[in-house]
Amino acid sequence: MKRYKLIVAYDGTNYCGWQVQPEAITIEGVLNETLSKVLKEKIQVIGASRTDAGVHAYGNVAVFDSETPIPGDKLMFALNPYLPEDVRIVDSCQVPDDFHPRYCDTRKTYEYHIQNGKVLFPTQRLYSHWVTKPLDVEAMNRAGQYLVGTHDFKSFCSAKTQVQTTVRTVCDVHVEEVPASSGENVDNRREIIIRVEGEGFLYNMVRIISGTLIKVGLHAYPPEYVKTVLESCDRTLAGETVPAKGLFLKKIEYL
């Protein structure tokens, strides 16, 4: 029995998130089913990040044990043809038997994608949140810096969460305008990405951080207000949980 690690990318649009649920199509469910069929043994993957319904990923991580004779680096080529085209294994390898995707030290990078302008461009509609009024990227960046470090992020976490501690470490927050992939002859066409790196995140944390930074970008709050929200430990003071479709789990680094 050997242990394997898969880097998994997916378009979350048509999935009820990562985690297996009865009567729902999930990424974990599709992986378990396909791996079991192709490798001809009962496989159950362990995911690094149980992303929500509608969230996309470029690099989630799944680990599983198998008797397969297929070499680790060839697994992706053996499995991809049997997966639906909105789920892809982008890398695969063998890992030590005690490697666990959640109980190791990691740095995770999430991106929240925003279309900022008069129109939500059709080819980005499933992968971006639409904000019509102009965002002040510089103010958003200043606001984001208050979140960097080890803090109690209770204000930035779904009230539904039940965890032992809401203290987490955010390593970096960066907001930038990226070159628009669509027509440059269109006024006010901007694509803005909020990138958040951290050692771990609470339920809905990146979407609530993004919703709060968007409020700052719209000048509804000054950048310093984020410090007040953080210190209050009161979810009602933060911005809304912005839609899942703008969120990408970009990568997970094991330290």
Added chain:
Amino acid sequence: MKRYKLIVAYDGTNYCGWQVQPEAITIEGVLNETLSKVLKEKIQVIGASRTDAGVHAYGNVAVFDSETPIPGDKLMFALNPYLPEDVRIVDSCQVPDDFHPRYCDTRKTYEYHIQNGKVLFPTQRLYSHWVTKPLDVEAMNRAGQYLVGTHDFKSFCSAKTQVQTTVRTVCDVHVEEVPASSGENVDNRREIIIRVEGEGFLYNMVRIISGTLIKVGLHAYPPEYVKTVLESCDRTLAGETVPAKGLFLKKIEYL
């Protein structure tokens, strides 16, 4: 009666192209139907470019005449809420009564999007052509330069085409690798764009040019071979017509 110009963006995935056809859903059909309903008069748009089934656009142009009291620049806001979300009017204005979107001098820019690597990333699967083996961008660029200028493009046009002349003017061909929008921790993850600007194009011309440049990028042909293909006026010497889903009509400039 006044004349109006719309800049139209669309995700071509679910459409049988621009042009109205019986029993098929088309961009032109959806525009005619929505404009007629919202403006409460029979509207028939004239399109600048009758894109094929599956081709996307950031900036196609549609023109129509109407008695509407809505100011030209406000039309987009009046119409967008009634259009399906994969079609969007990204700009609108009034134009002179004799403005015709096809019989004016224009420069059109098309882009052909390629994912070059081991995997077609899920969130790009509907908007890119997948080429697994590494492409030599520099060779593709050199090859593209043979196409710039006024030439008989018979070799780069669907054999089905019936036009008076296959002479066209290509103003610029540029191939570039753009920063990958997905995980940078993945080997061989490249996004390559072939950009072609010209005064007018033949049926399937950009897709055949792209298919030919891809062959050069794979070192199946040397760059100079493109000159031979052009001079031969023989469609069978050029590369294949690559899939519609990688093609974007980026913009149309009126000179």
